[in-house]
Amino acid sequence: MPGGSHRVGTVRVVTPLRTDLPPGAQLPPRPANAPAPGTVLPSHYVRCFACGDQSAHGLHLRVDADAGLALCATFEVTEHHQGAPGLAHGGLLSCALDEALGALGHLTRTSLVTGRLETDFLRPVPVGTVLHLSARVEGVLGRRVYASGEGRLNSPTGRVAVRARGLFVEVPMEHFVTHARAEDIQAIEQDPDLIRLREHQTIF
Numbered sequence: 001m002p003g004g005s006h007r008v009g010t011v012r013v014v015t016p017l018r019t020d021l022p023p024g025a026q027l028p029p030r031p032a033n034a035p036a037p038g039t040v041l042p043s044h045y046v047r048c049f050a051c052g053d054q055s056a057h058g059l060h061l062r063v064d065a066d067a068g069l070a071l072c073a074t075f076e077v078t079e080h081h082q083g084a085p086g087l088a089h090g091g092l093l094s095c096a097l098d099e100a101l102g103a104l105g106h107l108t109r110t111s112l113v114t115g116r117l118e119t120d121f122l123r124p125v126p127v128g129t130v131l132h133l134s135a136r137v138e139g140v141l142g143r144r145v146y147a148s149g150e151g152r153l154n155s156p157t158g159r160v161a162v163r164a165r166g167l168f169v170e171v172p173m174e175h176f177v178t179h180a181r182a183e184d185i186q187a188i189e190q191d192p193d194l195i196r197l198r199e200h201q202t203i204f
């Protein structure tokens with residue numbers, strides 16, 4: 001994937017994008033305890049806008065483990081997701097890819113937060129479309145996980161409408177406890193089922 005470029009006079013200046021795989025990054029093996037291909041991956045938090053079933057107008061992403069360090073996901077674009085009339089808002093399409101790429105932590109068995117996300121919007125996505133997402137780890141360097149993914153219209157082999165690359169950073173559990181509001185921590189203490197990841201890993 002080329003970096004960004006611009007011209008200064010007649011000279012083209014090429015700047016590596018921070019989501020480009022850096023020298024030394026490697027694709028780690030699939031952990032032995034990673035969910036088997038075909039496993040439906042649980043929502044990490046039922047109130048998550050992207051994957052939570054308690055987010056009334058959220059994306060309700062369904063995510064399935066794939067072979068290797070990869071997954072696939074779907075979500076249906078509803079009228080609540082419009083930007084232009086009858087078309088999905090680009091920010092929500094980025095959100096869907098953010099979630100799909102971040103959910104690769106299910107496979108790497110790490111807690112990932114997004115450091116940088118770059119999205120290319122290639123085709124409009126009408127309301128009623130089922131977007132079929134796929135995502136994969138490209139490489140890991142230290143705490144940095146490089147991932148990419150795309151969304152296709154209405155089938156896993158449909159036309160690519162949106163594509164993304166992301167740099168995710170592995171964080172300890174304390175990251176979430178430190179930054180959450182006290183009332184959110186209390187809500188989870190009162191109802192541990194708000195977090196659906198206990199069998200896989202502990203992460204919000």
Ligand SMILES: CCCCCCCCCC(=O)SCCNC(=O)CCNC(=O)[C@H](O)C(C)(C)COP(=O)(O)OP(=O)(O)OC[C@H]1O[C@@H](n2cnc3c(N)ncnc32)[C@H](O)[C@@H]1OP(=O)(O)O
Nearest residue numbers: 018044098099102103105106113114115116142143144169
């Ligand atoms: C299995 C569960 C499924 C869960 C799915 C969830 C999907 C949703 C994902 C999200 O949307 S997460 C929410 C949006 N993201 C955030 O809120 C993150 C906010 N940022 C931070 O909290 C901190 O900036 C961060 C934890 C990312 C990094 O801070 P740290 O102090 O821990 O680490 P540091 O700054 O030393 O960065 C670690 C490495 O990452 C690199 N890095 C961090 N942010 C970067 C960035 N933005 N761009 C490029 N590189 C970045 C940084 O250069 C460094 O590289 P080196 O290890 O080589 O030194």
